Amino acid sequence: MPIRVTVDIVIFTIQSGDLQVLLVRRGIEPYKGRWAIPGGFVLEQESLEQAALRELREETGVTDVYLEQLYSFGDPKRDPRGRTVTVAWFALVDAERALQAGTDAAEARWWSVQHRPPLAFDHASILDYALERLRNKLEYTTVGFQLLPDKFTLGDLQKVYEAILGRALDKRNFRRKIGLLGILKPLDELRSEGGRPARLHRFSARKFEKLKDKGILFPF
Amino acid sequence: MPIRVTVDIVIFTIQSGDLQVLLVRRGIEPYKGRWAIPGGFVLEQESLEQAALRELREETGVTDVYLEQLYSFGDPKRDPRGRTVTVAWFALVDAERALQAGTDAAEARWWSVQHRPPLAFDHASILDYALERLRNKLEYTTVGFQLLPDKFTLGDLQKVYEAILGRALDKRNFRRKIGLLGILKPLDELRSEGGRPARLHRFSARKFEKLKDKGILFPF
DNA sequence: CTATAATAGTGTCTGAAAGACACGAACGCC
């Protein structure tokens, strides 16, 4: 049963309030010239997660990001060259690191998930599935914070949620819910952007762990 | 990269208020004599889901059940014979069909998830993961109904929830929530079991679809 | 220097859902 195993990684980021995904242009057949989700073969001596991390590093230069296994796709005809099973993952990188990712040697660039090009193989299904998972996870986990740099304003955070959910949120209700979680540490630092300066905050992993220990999950 | 791909299926049922899992005893090395989650190799021309359904049928004779992909496990050392990646699934069968499953040729039997034996390979991790997923899904989907036969009483349904969640639920609150969903059709049929007879109900897939169309999920 | 445009930050009310809680009803069995 010579089945080849690959990993594909759907990498999301947020750029100026728009949810984007990193795609690479294929240089070889099949689907030459088509855009595809970055990925590659699993090596003999590495775990699936190690393979995903390696591909992520190789294709984007990015490391130390949120990474989560998504689903495995194994339709016998999904690759015309022969039987492959792919273990799909999704990754979240913040806007600062995202810049470095898009500028690598290989032809890779960020695409708005709204206006993405046609994709190779069954990658459209994989991307759709990743989007669905991201939206769901947003509501009961802290994945939203993974898309922001270390310090951010509450407005930044709200824009992340709005970009992923694709709808506007009420500012006061949003801030109340965030506040109730008690996992943000306000900093003595402001940032100015053409209006009243906004206070910067930092995600407090310490407080978050305490909540998890108590079995409290996220009420978004 | 000769990686072999398998599927393993964690099959749950409920027997007299106890959550049980189907295990098979291994007849060959490695782990000969140890209990394991049923599974097998993915064939050249079948999808992952078809492989899972085939194994389910071969090992338990059971068909037409709830089946959902769980996670893929691919640690390089998970099988001492060589590199394998397994795509794990979980399945739910109702008590009536479960009886037929346990009595097949191969040495297979139901084990309480509370008192399970040591398992082969990394199957303990897989089972734990399946349990976690099942508990989570119970709270916002209708998987609980999959563990019951066509007709059931509200008491039966509550026992399913209690067995999976591992704690007692308030009868009145439980029934109110079920009632609000409006997805059960009360039948003109009672069942007697040593007390006041209980009304039988049937899961109404029609009403359920209407709710899904409206984007209403399950508030458990 | 004053006016204006832009973004930040803040509290109340109302409706819905969740959890705690106790008793009468219908049957089988002795």
Place this chain on the structure above:
DNA sequence: GGCGTTCGTGTCTTTCAGACACTATTATAG
């Protein structure tokens, strides 16, 4: 006919979610 067993039902209180509008602080343009 009494007792044991399971079925079936309603209220109150608390918590959470959503709708809703104004003042505060800065930069910039006139």
